[in-house]
Amino acid sequence: MHSPGRPVGCAAWVRAKETLRLNQLDRKEMNIDVRRLPLSHAALWVGLYIATGILSGQFNVATATRAPYVWLPAGVSLAAMLLSRSQSSTPLAFAFALVQSVLSHFGGRDIPSSLVLGTLAGLSPLVASAVVRWMQVPLEGLHLLRAVVVAALISAILLGGGGSLYFAMFKGTPFMLPFGEWSAAIFVGVCISAPLLAVWAQVRPKRSVRRNGPREMVGSIAFVTMVALTWWIFEGDTADWFDAAGATLPIYLPMFCVVIVATVGGARGGTLAVLVLTLICLGYTARGDGPFASQSASPALSLFQAQLYVGMSAMLVLIVHALHDGEAKAYAQAERWRTELELALAGSALVAYTVDPRTQVVQWRGDVERLIGHAAELLPTVEHILARVHPLDRERLRDHWNSPAPAGASAPASLKFRLATPLAPDTWVEFVDQGSSLSDGNGHTAFVAGVWQRQPVKAA
Known part of the structure; x- marks a missing residue:
């Protein structure tokens, strides 16, 4: 249902x-x-x-x-x-x-x-x-x-x-x-x-x-x-x-x-x-x-x-x-x-992502095109994503992904940012990113993972 x-x-x-x-x-x-x-x-x-x-x-x-x-x-x-x-x-x-x-x-x-x-x-x-x-x-x-x-x-x-x-x-x-x-x-x-x-x-x-x-x-x-x-x-x-x-x-x-x-x-x-x-x-x-x-x-x-x-x-x-x-x-x-993850994301109106810090390649999970407005194929790397982010939010999102997770944090940090719509590049839609970097146990970042959730109110 x-x-x-x-x-x-x-x-x-x-x-x-x-x-x-x-x-x-x-x-x-x-x-x-x-x-x-x-x-x-x-x-x-x-x-x-x-x-x-x-x-x-x-x-x-x-x-x-x-x-x-x-x-x-x-x-x-x-x-x-x-x-x-x-x-x-x-x-x-x-x-x-x-x-x-x-x-x-x-x-x-x-x-x-x-x-x-x-x-x-x-x-x-x-x-x-x-x-x-x-x-x-x-x-x-x-x-x-x-x-x-x-x-x-x-x-x-x-x-x-x-x-x-x-x-x-x-x-x-x-x-x-x-x-x-x-x-x-x-x-x-x-x-x-x-x-x-x-x-x-x-x-x-x-x-x-x-x-x-x-x-x-x-x-x-x-x-x-x-x-x-x-x-x-x-x-x-x-x-x-x-x-x-x-x-x-x-x-x-x-x-x-x-x-x-x-x-x-x-x-x-x-x-x-x-x-x-x-x-x-x-x-x-x-x-x-x-x-x-x-x-x-x-x-x-x-x-x-x-x-x-x-x-x-x-x-x-x-x-x-x-x-x-x-x-x-x-x-x-x-x-x-994989199927259960797709169902969970679709039921929660979320999309999940992982970023390889070495290659900057992004892997998406969920119905990316319906929730974000862009096909996943158009967002393969961090630079492709940042190119569609509002200029005032780009460095904030980059720093958010590059910053190590706070020690003892019980939940990933949240960041609001704006993303351009595909049909009207000057029109912005607000999202919340809940993600953080994950360590490989040796003090290095293994990959960055998180979810995006679309906000009901569009940013001007």
């Missing part, structure tokens, strides 16, 4: 109010309660768990310990509990336990082993999500990185350690080797699938979003290049040639492209790029192709190395997302402060 005396058509006032409204909407979007998202439906989560379980089964190889080397469902179950209401965690844990028991039994394990693995599959994400909630970290920026790493470690220890301990006690298998392999698969699986679901589950359509064509073009080119490079590097003949030549540098090129995609496209583009990289890398490695597959290494070791490769790519995306999100939040906060 406009207060009395404020012109309804004030462009700065309307623009500032609209910017503040958009900023408030952005804050609501950044602080949305992800536990109320529609993806919390149990049937959808169970379907994703089964799909990623079947997909992971296509990559795994048979070993003596029968520990999985690729297990993406660990991230699905964790994301389900983090993105759902806390009251839904226990029913989801039961659902995942039941589904995992069935998958394990179909995978060739006996009923007791299947029940144990199902119980661990439901318990580990339940404990991990409870710890993340207890830490009270939002699923965005640097907090997302911390939440994923903590949850991945807990899931890897509980699920990998629990399964290895059970088979060591009741099946006579070694403990440490399956524990390391199983825990690595769980950790990498969480780092790949949990961030992907977390960032894409929070997608909300925005109105009138300004598209950055060149930026999107760079992201698209980097994504296509990443896919082409990964396919070329992991293709059988190319991988054999690299292996014979002893070249390892090309395998880092897809990671470089993934970082570019994450920088340009944000967390959504980065996690999607990691998912595609994972499918290509693990698919070729499980088939016996690619730089990680060799005659001297076992299929299990090859998959383990490929897991570390895609896991490192996933961590790089999370780090880039954290840095990018921190920069975006700082920019948004600065923009909100």
Whole structure:
């Protein structure tokens, strides 16, 4: 609402109010309660768990310990509990336990082993999500990185350690080797699938979003290049040639492209790029192709190395997302402060200024043209301002700005002066300057700051 005396058509006032409204909407979007998202439906989560379980089964190889080397469902179950209401965690844990028991039994394990693995599959994400909630970290920026790493470690220890301990006690298998392999698969699986679901589950359509064509073009080119490079590097003949030549540098090129995609496209583009990289890398490695597959290494070791490769790519995306999100939040906060300052100045019929004592350059804030009568571009320096001040007031205003602030002063000094109107240079309008110089702490003037207020009575 406009207060009395404020012109309804004030462009700065309307623009500032609209910017503040958009900023408030952005804050609501950044602080949305992800536990109320529609993806919390149990049937959808169970379907994703089964799909990623079947997909992971296509990559795994048979070993003596029968520990999985690729297990993406660990991230699905964790994301389900983090993105759902806390009251839904226990029913989801039961659902995942039941589904995992069935998958394990179909995978060739006996009923007791299947029940144990199902119980661990439901318990580990339940404990991990409870710890993340207890830490009270939002699923965005640097907090997302911390939440994923903590949850991945807990899931890897509980699920990998629990399964290895059970088979060591009741099946006579070694403990440490399956524990390391199983825990690595769980950790990498969480780092790949949990961030992907977390960032894409929070997608909300925005109105009138300004598209950055060149930026999107760079992201698209980097994504296509990443896919082409990964396919070329992991293709059988190319991988054999690299292996014979002893070249390892090309395998880092897809990671470089993934970082570019994450920088340009944000967390959504980065996690999607990691998912595609994972499918290509693990698919070729499980088939016996690619730089990680060799005659001297076992299929299990090859998959383990490929897991570390895609896991490192996933961590790089999370780090880039954290840095990018921190920069975006700082920019948004600065923009909100600027908007609120503009609103405060417009509501008080004031304009604010700062003067650099070294360059004599003046920076204005507020609706300068409406309140002063001159555009801010016409008053860029102290000399340009003084040229429009009444001759009898020029030196007074100059001295006012050059004088150091009195020691112990509780408020800036006030000075009345007259300024020429743009259409009638011989007609003067009276203003009050309330400002003073600010010290840099070493006895020197850092800059001069203050506000101007127009007086209702014109000076003759």
